[in-house]
Amino acid sequence: MPWQRLRDLRAAMPNLMTQMLLRASNGVGYTNYPDNVVQFFVRQAAETGVDVFRVFDSLNWVENMRVAMDAVIDANKVCEGTICYTGDIFDPDRAKYDLKYYVQMGKDLKAAGAHVLGLKDMAGLLKPAQARVLIKALKSEVGLPIHFHTHDTAGIACATILAASEAGVDAVDCAMDALSGNTSQATLGSVVSALQHTDRDTGLSMQAIREISDYWEEVRGQYAAFETGMQAPSSEVYLHEMPGGQFTNLKAQAASLGLDDRWPEVARTYADVNQMFGDIVKVTPSSKVVGDMALMMVSQGLTRADVEDPGTDVAFPESVIDMMRGNLGQPPGGFPDTIVKKALKDEQPNLARPGKHLEPVDLEATRAELSKELEGKEIDDEDLAGYLMYPKVFLDYMGRHRQYGPVRTLPTQTFFYGMEPSEEISAEIDPGKTLEIRMQAASDTNEDGEVKVFFELNGQPRVIRVPNRLVKATTLQRPKAEVGNDNHIGAPMPGVVASVGAVVGQEVHAGDLLLTIEAMKMETGIHAERDAVVKAVHVQAGGQIDAKDLLVELE
Template sequence: HTDRDTGLDITAVREISDYWEGVRAQYAAFESGLQAPASEVYLHEMPGGQFTNLKAQARSLGLEEKWHDVAQTYADVNQMFGDIVKVTPSSKVVGDMALMMVSQGLTRAEVEDPSHDVAFPDSVIDMMRGNLGQPPGGFPAGILDKVLKGEAPNTARPGAHLAPVDLEAAHKDLSTQLEGKEVDREDLNGYLMYPKVFLDYMGRHRAYGPVRTLPTRTFFYGMEPGEEITAEIDPGKTLEIRLQAIGETDENGEVKVFFELNGQPRVIRVPNRLVKSSTAQRPKAEAGNANHIGAPMPGVVATVAVTAGQEVKEGDLLLTIEAMKMETGIHAERDATIKAVHATPGGQIDAKDLLVELQ
């Protein structure tokens, strides 16, 4: 009964609270593990969303036990880049660099040393080029020169250099890439803002179908034998799925799944992501061998730009690796001839796997 009365309905607030309490339980596996306030935030200055994302990235790269090293390196990278404002996407750039440095055992001094060669993540190169804008006073000259290798950065507003988009032409182009699939405006907007992410999403959609119709718990954690779910894949078209049994995993890492689909028995063979295939061992790059180029971190080979027998110059792109939305280009450190390529696009790799051999 004061002029500061919010007018909020406390009963409605409790209903909302109860709803989100249930939702949070569905996402239990994705909790960051932060059970109490962390004074470490005054060290690394990570935004909240960046903290949880970076912790998940570190876990996927096998660096979870080195989290405090990641946090310290994040702080070092921030200072190395000029103590920049860290919001999406600049905070991601700092995180990409921190993860790369920890995974490769690099120090700030080594990164800033002009004589020490470093393969910077693509996001770092893109930011230093000025494609996210410029901080007050610009980026530190030393790190700018090392990242860009003499290339002049764009110091004007990045958006001023973007070519106008022909929406109708882009719409037709996207429909062609999706093999004639009908594209609505929301899809087009997603494609224009995040072309690679959107096309990856559509590729998974073609491979696995409309998995967004699955119940949340099933989508994240799978089904248990004897469990039955309902999924509406189209208006009026409902699937009743009952998992009966899961067979043993074979040497290729695949497993047989026995289930009923609308009462009809079915059997499929799928990869068991909980185990590693015993046939997927890759040769490792020899430490100290200048002709061996190894993977700096685990991830997926995004592109391969060279073939056996090809001559390359110092700085030429050999391949790119993608790990948890972080893309890193691997470049030739000297003029050479490619002896062999041990990587293929889409291939899963571990740290120190042999990717390219030089003669």
């Protein structure tokens, strides 16, 4: 559990401050939560061990940040009110985000009670020359200590950090050498070395940095299967402006849709969607919305002109409709009326702070319901806070924990790749309770797709039957949608069926939502493309699917 990791970190480094990102009214999730949920989560995070809260809003709307900022201040913790940087302060065509805009937002955050001013360059767009001007202006006009965060997607982050240092920035984010570069942060050792013997010498030990980096280089090797394959920096980021955390993720999503060879088109469409939405700040969760729209447009062959054409019917992704409703708040100047009207049709958007209209959650009633669902398990505040942010993820975790035990105690290599014959590991499942596990052998797979695993547990021989997932993956296949068959609705990507609205025999109309698919933080709605009657539904909520699997058949 993340709460336990936080406690472990706090115990291991009692003299260092911990910091977390807080997406204001989005908490650590992807939607707006009622005010009392945000307040409860902040209070719990502060109690468990977070010292500094970097509070930001995905559309730079200070009004949407106040509840979260007040909660941090009430918890007697450091509130870092944060500006998200986008555009280019030197570009006359992007005058919406000029120097005056950022200075005014800094002043607004100071007035809202921020102790520190965060400058969050989530896409790595801030260039050295611009950094000198922006940092200097914020230092002189706002007067708060400035904490600068950037990504190295374009390969220029170290230069930008050094320029920010010259301009008087107070703190910067870097990544340990072995984990730095590309869509990560600037290289810590390089920045520290560049500042040695200057008036901004960090005083950090290069020997210690190298020792720590060597450790993380070994750890990173165990996660080789999860590497993105990004080989070099990409100046393309100045075109699409994707946050570092989304860039590689969206590439994987595009590949799952069969669009990997059309990535330049995806990148250009992402930039087009941003302008179509009114040139907005793109950071979780607003960046996800732009990505959802871009993938939908490329996969369906739609251009920006098609989407903006009143005569072209477009089935917008659910996340786009939700944002146009005002459920993420409002960007500077609002969203373009044409897109709002086309996405919402006759529905009116909410222009006020989203949390203002959300009913408070009855925390104790929710705690009791959750305890009942988990068969009487005592639900402490940490459990409740986790559930409130991620209900489905929390329940999935608890179900897996009940079935498999505390698998977090397994060595990383074993967790990801399993054990080889004669291999032995130790796993401390509770304080003072350690399991010594020795793998002996595994049988061939039987006709049910299972193998016998022979092992020793604390010296005692054991045998267990487990499914061979490789075999199951080849034997359990769903029917595929027939290419060219208008009655077959197939999956556009691998993922999990989040919800199913279609019912056999139901009359549906063009644009009606049939089901939703969840994949890599992206929720995609599958809509009827014509009026029809549902003949068959081949999936159910929670089911795992692959690309082109048959989901729904129409008459």
